[in-house]
Amino acid sequence: MSEKLLPKQFINLSSVISRSNSPIGIFDSGIGGLTVVKQFLACLPEEKIVYFGDTARVPYGSKSKATVIKFALQNLRFLLQFDPKLIVVACNTISALALPLLRKETSLPVIGVLEPAVAKALEITRNQRIGIIGTIATIRSKAYFHLIYRRRREISFFARACPLFVVLVEENWLKGKIVEDICHYYLKELKKNKVDTLILGCTHYPLLKKIIRKEMGRKVSLVDSAEEVVRMSKEILKEGKLLVSRTKPAGHHFFFSDEVPNFRKISRQFLGRDFKAKIIQVDQNV
Amino acid sequence: MSEKLLPKQFINLSSVISRSNSPIGIFDSGIGGLTVVKQFLACLPEEKIVYFGDTARVPYGSKSKATVIKFALQNLRFLLQFDPKLIVVACNTISALALPLLRKETSLPVIGVLEPAVAKALEITRNQRIGIIGTIATIRSKAYFHLIYRRRREISFFARACPLFVVLVEENWLKGKIVEDICHYYLKELKKNKVDTLILGCTHYPLLKKIIRKEMGRKVSLVDSAEEVVRMSKEILKEGKLLVSRTKPAGHHFFFSDEVPNFRKISRQFLGRDFKAKIIQVDQNV
Numbered sequence: 001m002s003e004k005l006l007p008k009q010f011i012n013l014s015s016v017i018s019r020s021n022s023p024i025g026i027f028d029s030g031i032g033g034l035t036v037v038k039q040f041l042a043c044l045p046e047e048k049i050v051y052f053g054d055t056a057r058v059p060y061g062s063k064s065k066a067t068v069i070k071f072a073l074q075n076l077r078f079l080l081q082f083d084p085k086l087i088v089v090a091c092n093t094i095s096a097l098a099l100p101l102l103r104k105e106t107s108l109p110v111i112g113v114l115e116p117a118v119a120k121a122l123e124i125t126r127n128q129r130i131g132i133i134g135t136i137a138t139i140r141s142k143a144y145f146h147l148i149y150r151r152r153r154e155i156s157f158f159a160r161a162c163p164l165f166v167v168l169v170e171e172n173w174l175k176g177k178i179v180e181d182i183c184h185y186y187l188k189e190l191k192k193n194k195v196d197t198l199i200l201g202c203t204h205y206p207l208l209k210k211i212i213r214k215e216m217g218r219k220v221s222l223v224d225s226a227e228e229v230v231r232m233s234k235e236i237l238k239e240g241k242l243l244v245s246r247t248k249p250a251g252h253h254f255f256f257s258d259e260v261p262n263f264r265k266i267s268r269q270f271l272g273r274d275f276k277a278k279i280i281q282v283d284q285n286v
Numbered sequence: 287m288s289e290k291l292l293p294k295q296f297i298n299l300s301s302v303i304s305r306s307n308s309p310i311g312i313f314d315s316g317i318g319g320l321t322v323v324k325q326f327l328a329c330l331p332e333e334k335i336v337y338f339g340d341t342a343r344v345p346y347g348s349k350s351k352a353t354v355i356k357f358a359l360q361n362l363r364f365l366l367q368f369d370p371k372l373i374v375v376a377c378n379t380i381s382a383l384a385l386p387l388l389r390k391e392t393s394l395p396v397i398g399v400l401e402p403a404v405a406k407a408l409e410i411t412r413n414q415r416i417g418i419i420g421t422i423a424t425i426r427s428k429a430y431f432h433l434i435y436r437r438r439r440e441i442s443f444f445a446r447a448c449p450l451f452v453v454l455v456e457e458n459w460l461k462g463k464i465v466e467d468i469c470h471y472y473l474k475e476l477k478k479n480k481v482d483t484l485i486l487g488c489t490h491y492p493l494l495k496k497i498i499r500k501e502m503g504r505k506v507s508l509v510d511s512a513e514e515v516v517r518m519s520k521e522i523l524k525e526g527k528l529l530v531s532r533t534k535p536a537g538h539h540f541f542f543s544d545e546v547p548n549f550r551k552i553s554r555q556f557l558g559r560d561f562k563a564k565i566i567q568v569d570q571n572v
Contacts, residue, residue, distance in 0.1 A: 056353045057343045062456070064545040067342045163453050170348070171449055178467050185464060259350040283569050 020242050023048040023253075024233070025084035027075045030058035031260060032166075032203030033090030034270040036113070037252075039230040041271060044243075048250035050082045054282070056257035059166060060093040061135025061202070068137065071283075072098040076105055078255070078282045085242050088233060089113065092201045092225065093135050096143035109236055116228035117199050118147045122155075124221050125197040129156045131190040134201030136161045144201060158193045162186040162205075169204040175211060183208070183215045191216060199223045255280050306528050309334040309539075310519070311370035313361045316344035317546060318452075318489030319376030320556040322399070323538075325516040327557060330529075334536035336368045340568070342543035345452060346379040347421025347488070354423065357569075358384040362391055364541070364568045370394065371528050374519060378487045378511065379421050382429035395522055402514035403485050404433045408441075410507050411483040415442045417476040420487030422447045430487060444479045448472040448491075455490040461497060469494070469501045477502060485509045541566050 024040065026033060030053050037051055052075055054060075060068050072094045079087060087110045089095045089102065095112030103110045121130050132144045139161040148155050164182055173179060190198065198220055200206055206224045213222060237243045244250070255278050260266065263277040310326065312319060316339050323337055338361055340346075346354050358380045365373060373396045375381045375388065381398030389396050407416050418430045425447040434441050450468055459465060476484065484506055486492055492510045499508060523529045530536070538557075541564050546552065549563040 056349060058348075062344075063342060067544045163457055164450060167449050167453050178464065178471060181464050181467065258353045 019083070019085040020245055021048075022083050022085040023050045023250075024086050024088060025050050025052075025079035025082060026088040026090050027052040027054070027072075027079055027094075028089075028091040028203060029053070029060040029071075029093065030055050031256075031266060032169075034266065035203050035206055035226040036088065036090035036229055038270045038272075039226045040233070043230050044234060044237075046244045046246060046250060047237075048244070049252040050079060050084060050255070051253065052078055052255045052257075052282070053260070054257050055260055057283075059135070060091065061137045061166065062163070063093075063137060065097045065137075065141070068093060069098045069101055072102060073105060074282045076102050076110075078280070080106060080108075082253075084108065086111065086233060086237060088229060090203055090226075090229070092203065093137045096134075096138045096141040109240070111229060111233055111236065113203070113225035113229050114143055114147055114201075116232040117201065117223050117225040118144065118151065119232070120223050120228045121197045121199050122148065122151055124223075125155070127194065127196045128152075128154055129158070129193065129195045129197075131158045131160070131193070131195035131198040132201045133160050133162050133165075133186065133190070133198065133205065135166070136163055138201055144199065156193075158190050158195055160186055160190055162202075165208060166202065166204045169207045174207060179208075179211055180215070183211050187212065187215050191220075195220065197221045197223060200225065254278065257282055305369070305371040306531055307334075308369050308371040309336045309536075310372050310374060311336050311338075311365035311368060312374040312376050313338040313340070313358075313365055313380075314375075314377040314489060315339070315346040315357075315379060316341050317542075317552060318455075320552065321489050321492055321512040322374065322376035322515055324556045324558075325512045326519070329516045330520060330523075332530045332532060332536060333523075334530070335538040336365060336370060336541070337539065338365055338541045338543075338568070339546070340543045341546055343569075345421070346377065347423045347452065348449070349379075349423060351383045351423075351427070354379060354383045355387055358388060359391060360568045362388050362396075364566070366392060366394075368539075372397065372519060372523060374515060375399065376489055376512075376515070378489065379423045382420075382424045382427040395526070397515060397519055397522065399489070399511040399515050400429055400433055400487075402518040403487065403509050403511040404430065404437065405518070406509050406514045407483045407485050408434065408437055410509075411441070413480065413482045414438075414440055415444070415479065415481045415483075417444045417446070417479070417481035417484040418487045419446050419448050419451075419472065419476070419484065419491065421452070422449055424487055430485065442479075444476050444481055446472055446476055448488075451494060452488065452490045455493045460493060465494075465497055466501070469497050473498065473501050477506075481506065483507045483509060486511065540564065543568055 024047050089112040095114045099112045139159050145157050254275050260277050267275045310333050375398040378399050381400045385398045425445050431443050540561050546563050553561045
């Protein structure tokens with residue numbers, strides 16, 4: 001991964017070395033960010049996670065920049081109470097719209113899902129034609145486009161919002177003719193434009209990976225932000241000597257702003273075991 | 287319409303007669319309630335409307351009862367500032383989950399979309415088999431079921447949540463093979479159960495009326511809450527001598543908690559002319 005992608009604030013982390021046993025704070029607009037937690041548990045199993053999902057106000061993907069920023073700052077302030085060593089924004093919409101302002105709010109490293117995904121896409125594309133799918137807000141923000149174009153000008157870039165995908169995933173409706181048809185409807189232009197790399201620019205989309213791969217064909221590489229953000233987080237923690245030193249199993253915490261029906265099932269599916277969802281309010285102290 | 291459906295609070299309205307020139311306050315989780323406003327403008331064109339749509343936190347249909355009640359109370363308190371003579375809850379989810387608590391909050395008549403739709407359905411069904419489609423929260427609440435069963439025990443009742451419908455409408459994706467297939471997927475059981483009356487239990491659904499009618503067949507009557515709620519509101523205003531006495535055109539107001547992209551287009555489509563959307567915050571004074 002190119003070092004150029006790391007924001008300045010990551011360079012000198014010596015002041016926070018004592019925080020290595022602190023948790024990693026992860027937040028998302030809802031439950032989608034649990035795909036990122038899943039990767040953390042797999043790759044950095046000793047790290048303690050504090051997760052917040054704003055299920056009372058989900059989805060963010062159809063909302064304005066001002067509203068997404070307001071909600072994201074509230075979420076961040078909630079997580080800062082746990083004295084984390086790293087903040088991970090496990091949501092493409094927030095990463096696309098609010099990252100600069102979140103980084104102004106804290107001196108901690110704040111890592112979004114866009115930069116790691118873009119780094120990976122630039123690393124693996126062969127024909128320099130990259131596609132991105134995401135929510136309406138993510139696509140409208142052109143954040144992926146700007147990030148890619150700043151790194152490499154000769155890239156041809158194609159974007160498509162796929163608003164039905166989130167509902168399909170939340171309904172657990174992941175296969176069959178109708179889902180294939182919806183997938184074809186959304187992706188046909190990207191296919192026609194011969195992208196060889198497709199960024200799954202929404203944390204829900206990896207759950208539709210099989211059907212997206214079937215539509216795009218085996219030769220198109222799918223970039224899963226969840227995998228890439230954990231890889232980049234590990235590098236940052238290593239570089240800052242912030243990797244955890246404890247050996248006993250970490251106790252994770254999962255907070256949501258509204259009840260999550262079937263959290264037990266979701267917890268098992270995403271996280272491999274039962275966790276308890278705690279309900280809290282974050283919109284009181286704007 | 288049976289008088290039994292009118293809540294107690296509607297009986298003695300003499301204390302608020304002086305309010306006849308006050309506006310009608312209408313609120314919804316988003317823009318769906320504009321289908322109700324459209325009917326008000328058509329049937330009661332002299333009445334002044336103050337509308338609030340909670341676009342920052344939409345949708346409510348996938349959220350818990352506690353959260354829907356909290357948001358609904360905030361929305362109501364915002365509208366009460368305009369000294370309305372009647373409150374219309376133009377959202378099935380809020381009507382299903384929060385109506386009793388909203389009625390405790392104010393002495394004004396508060397009318398939801400469920401009661402008028404149920405009254406109509408009971409009036410027109412011939413085989414006593416009624417279907418209802420709506421959001422996950424509306425269907426899960428069983429509010430329609432309880433309301434119908436309280437009036438007439440011999441009704442056979444069939445319910446189906448159709449979460450993709452709202453996104454389809456908001457994408458303006460209202461026809462074609464895929465939409466027909468989704469429609470068939472959701473409605474096939476209702477059709478099999480031979481309902482002769484189907485309540486469109488979400489303000490977005492009337493925009494899919496054509497395709498729903500095609501799937502269900504001409505013999506099934508579709509009940510559009512928007513039409514029925516205006517009919518009931520007119521009765522209540524008339525009964526309470528609260529119909530407006532002004533003759534000059536009324537000035538309506540449209541407030542939202544987040545920007546509404548394409549509001550001008552939506553305004554023309556729903557309301558027949560250009561209105562301005564004003565953005566305000568309602569979550570500060572819980």
